[in-house]
Amino acid sequence: YIGIPSDIVNTEITVDAGKLDYSIPRNPQDTQEAALKDIIRAIQQAKNPIILADACVLRNNMKKELAELVKVSGFPVYVAPMSIDVVDHDLPSYRGCYSGSSSLDQVKKEVLSADLILELGSEQTDVNTGGFTYGLDTSKIIEFHTFVTKVFYSTYEKVSMQELLPLVIKHFPSSANIDPASIERSLGPRARRADTPPGEVIVQDYFWNKMTEYFPERSIIVTETGTANLGAFNVDLPKDCIFISQLLWGSIGYTVPATLGAAVADRSRRTFLVVGDGSFQLTVQEISSMLHHGVCPIILLINNDGYLIEKLIHGRDRKYNDIQMWEYAESFNT
């Protein structure tokens, strides 16, 4: 608990003249040049290079630079569960979501057989890595981070991808360029989730394959931690979608207010929320705020009959993992 006097916002303080400096600190130039040289050499020598783009590309607002790198390199590109929307899924070089042993078999095979991985903005948490089953070989990975760059076993301190990546693009060796059309020739068609026929039980494969048909371009798709999120890993997004999930902390209940925020932030997009009933009940009152703010996201509520993921982790038959069933749709008429 932090107590803050309610009138603190009215307190006048003295601030040094001048504007706040929002510029990003420059990378140390000698270190950066050394890193750049190593990276260019590694790219020239690679036979099966790939790009693996993760959450911090989004956090650093570098989708444009990533698109440029994908274009200039022609390398096959993979995303992580926390960055599904980081590249355009319509690109011929887009190959799917890599999350260790949770990946589609073919995606796993492709990533593991690469001889060079340009890993951008990686955030290796439990769920984002398929429970720490990445299994990638350091001797093949170049890591671009927010505050550091690593080329195989070498660390280049304070070399941020924000300054370095544009330089890599600028100096990209033309010899390395792969024709995107040739990727499918060599790797075969992109891995996709099994085409499951409708049945009595709605399985994740069926649900997500079906759902994506309904997402228009420019949708915002929010998926709650748990069943919704785990199922969404291999979703195929239409053009220019924003995909919001919260794997880093695993806080259930996050998505209902997040959906409100997203829908208010850009009313020109269609917003979808996919959430289980357990998480939904934690922050349900934000539906009221949605009505109050006049936004109308589409909510897909998965009836898990309680805290399903919790049941799977611990206490399958415990009462504390059960919740009261509601007549959800009718509740919001009142």
Next chain:
Amino acid sequence: YIGIPSDIVNTEITVDAGKLDYSIPRNPQDTQEAALKDIIRAIQQAKNPIILADACVLRNNMKKELAELVKVSGFPVYVAPMSIDVVDHDLPSYRGCYSGSSSLDQVKKEVLSADLILELGSEQTDVNTGGFTYGLDTSKIIEFHTFVTKVFYSTYEKVSMQELLPLVIKHFPSSANIDPASIERSLGPRARRADTPPGEVIVQDYFWNKMTEYFPERSIIVTETGTANLGAFNVDLPKDCIFISQLLWGSIGYTVPATLGAAVADRSRRTFLVVGDGSFQLTVQEISSMLHHGVCPIILLINNDGYLIEKLIHGRDRKYNDIQMWEYAESFNT
């Protein structure tokens, strides 16, 4: 955020043999004897002594000792907003709630004219003291605390009321005993909230005078921080009631889950919740848990049309203090 591995509860650790020692540390004996001597002498010399009992009497589970002190002394007894239920309101020596300038005029007059105040378990926060308007004279106050005792300007370190208060009762000077019946003769009838006739607007005086008629003995009454709580200061409780409020941190939304907890903890009592609509919406889903656990408290929902207290503090016409109106009763049918 604190991350805790979900399997930590299954980890075996080595603990020294023997049971946990729950006993309270003994007071330093010489210091305690000196304090006791000073206290007894002060009581013998007092002409208009009173008792002011506050929250830490409840926290230290000392209602019984307080009742004993009230009985053996016969002194008029006052409570604070955080300890309304600490003494039986049917006692002839019970005189009401003292909270500085927020008190009923007569209560304030009585407390301020005392020449000795036995102040038990005082918790002097903003709301509990009428915004720090206690205005009591240190030269008249004996403070009994959880870890210290103060007699006027002297501090007796580590002398806890848990050990000291029974000694004060045991050695209470018989000369000091006041006949409870004589209190009303000297002070007049106990101060009560104005008897307000029903009108178009429901005012706090009318509401709380009326409500108390409906509380049976042994009720649990929970009042939310804000309008509900501020109005409840001068409530007259039937025998053996439990009064739950949360003035210390001022966290709105506290009472809905607190009501669930109280109702589950003692299903033999009738539980009442008085809460404003702003606070209610913050934690409304615990109503679902009430249904799930089969408890049925009576909820009095005050339609303030938004965050009323927040409006009064700051932003009277600001949109962020407005909320969406619900058809509350119907919501819970679904």
